[in-house]
Amino acid sequence: MALEVTDATFSEVVLNSDKPVVVDFWAAWCGPCRMVAPIMDELTTEYQGKAVITKVDVDENQEYAAKYGVRNIPTVLVFKNGEVVEKQVGVAPKATYIQKIESHL
Numbered sequence: 224m225a226l227e228v229t230d231a232t233f234s235e236v237v238l239n240s241d242k243p244v245v246v247d248f249w250a251a252w253c254g255p256c257r258m259v260a261p262i263m264d265e266l267t268t269e270y271q272g273k274a275v276i277t278k279v280d281v282d283e284n285q286e287y288a289a290k291y292g293v294r295n296i297p298t299v300l301v302f303k304n305g306e307v308v309e310k311q312v313g314v315a316p317k318a319t320y321i322q323k324i325e326s327h328l
């Protein structure tokens with residue numbers, strides 16, 4: 224399972240990580256988000272120890288969604304050294320997320 228991140232833990236988990244971090248901005252009511260969730264869970268297993276796969280519920284945690292301009296969900300951002308290096312808005316095939324992660328390992 225992807226690691227749940229909140230506004231309170233975002234800085235520590237995402238911005239201060241020494242590994243690339245994938246952040247899936249989602250909401251429980253969002254149908255397309257439910258299509259991305261199993262992909263993120265698979266990536267969590269496949270990239271264990273190499274990248275951190277996280278998710279942020281935008282209904283409960285709006286600070287960083289607003290800071291990074293998340294207007295549509297699902298939006299997946301990849302962070303490296305505290306900076307956004309990749310962005311995917313909307314559902315994409317698993318291969319798309321893999322490519323975005325691999326290019327920053």
